[in-house]
Amino acid sequence: MSDAAQPTAAEVRAAAEAVKTALDRHLAAVERRTGEDDPAVYEAFNELAAAAEVYDELLYDRYDEVTPFEIPGAEDSLPPYEGPEEPNALSVLIRRDYAVAEPQRLLAQAQRVEAADEENGGAGISGTVHGALGILFGEFEADEIASRHKEFGLEEGDSTLWVLAADEPADAGEWLEAPFDQADPQRVVCRFDVSAVFDELEDGDEDLEDDIEDGIEDVIEDDDLEPLDADR
Known part of the structure; x- marks a missing residue:
């Protein structure tokens, strides 16, 4: 990138202020949460993710520096739940990977x-x-x-479990030919993921905390900001 195309220091500062504002809005939405799948929290999360991404890019372009956290984008998370409020049936989808060790x-x-x-x-x-x-x-x-x-003789890999809500139980044999084709993410009540990636991130936290400023440390360690993962 040429010097002429680089963002100004003021633009980087404005992006940092936008992250602070988004943090406050996200916390406020969490404090006012009306349920586990409150759309206001989901919206605030996405706004925070977008603001953090813009700041990260501008910071790198201007100063060749990166932030010590990353918020998953909307494509990495489930969409808002749009299934029945009182499901009459459910499907449990499980994937477990193994290596033949x-x-x-x-x-x-x-x-x-x-x-x-x-x-x-x-x-x-x-x-x-x-x-x-x-x-x-x-x-x-x-x-x-x-x-x-x-x-x-097997070695565990990643695994995930999805619980999907349904309006009515499926008829016998209805989905056997394509058992996973109807896994609608908007009907996922909850999901549980297991991956060695999570362990690696946790192991790296201590090293990261030794090298970053106290203010950033507080952000990473705040329980209310759980989506902020230190993986850089």
């Missing part, structure tokens, strides 16, 4: 199951990884595999 352990566990099954004994389908996975996931509930994954 120890194939031999996986095969050995599948062979034990196969050997104990008189009908499948000697079929030999446990001799391949995909065959072993089919045996184990057919024998054990998904939650049991999650709790015993190391025994099966």
Whole structure:
């Protein structure tokens, strides 16, 4: 970027003031929250995210400096809930990722199951990884595999659980051909995510706090400003 195209110091200062104003509005919206999915809080969050992004960009363009926090944009969060206020049914969608860390352990566990099954004994389908996975996931509930994954030679990756509200229970067999096509984000009542990324961010917080000014430290550590993640 040329010097002529750089933002002025006044523009950077104005952007910083806009962030402060957005922070105050967000806190006020949180204090007046009328429910878990209050649209005023969602709107204030997005305004704060937009103001922080503008300030971050101007600060970098003018001073080649960055902020120590990042607010996820609207594309990284769920839209406002627009499902029924009193759901008559719900769907629970779960995704868990695993890496096959120890194939031999996986095969050995599948062979034990196969050997104990008189009908499948000697079929030999446990001799391949995909065959072993089919045996184990057919024998054990998904939650049991999650709790015993190391025994099966698996390594946990990211996981997420979405609870979606519905007007009425689905008819039997209605969605089996495409079970995840109707996962409408606007009907998500709540979601729970597990990722190693979160652990890495927490581990980096102490190092970050040693290097930043006290005023910024207070912003990062304020419980009311939980969306501000120190990942830079």
